[in-house]
Amino acid sequence: MDPVQLNHYRLAAENCFWKHKRTAFQDWFSAIMIKRYSDDFIRIRLSSGDGGLDGYRFATQVRQDQG
DSSP states (O other): HHHHHHEEHHHHHHHHHHHOOOHHHHHHHHHHHHHHGGGGEEEEOOOOTTTTTTEHHHHHHHHHHHH
C-alpha cells in the first residue's frame, strides 16, 4: 500500500472515530474487532456500568489468567 492510500484509510478511520457516539461507536468498534479477531472477540452489551468496555478477546484473557 502506498503512502497516499495509507493516509486516506487513516483519515477515514479517524473521521469515523470522531463522528460516532455511544452505541454507534460501540457498533463500529465491534465490527472492526470482529473482522480482525473473528470469534475470539466478545462484545459487551452497552450499559452505564460497563466502565467503557466495548468488548474483549476471550483467548487473550485465558492466557493472561494462566500465565
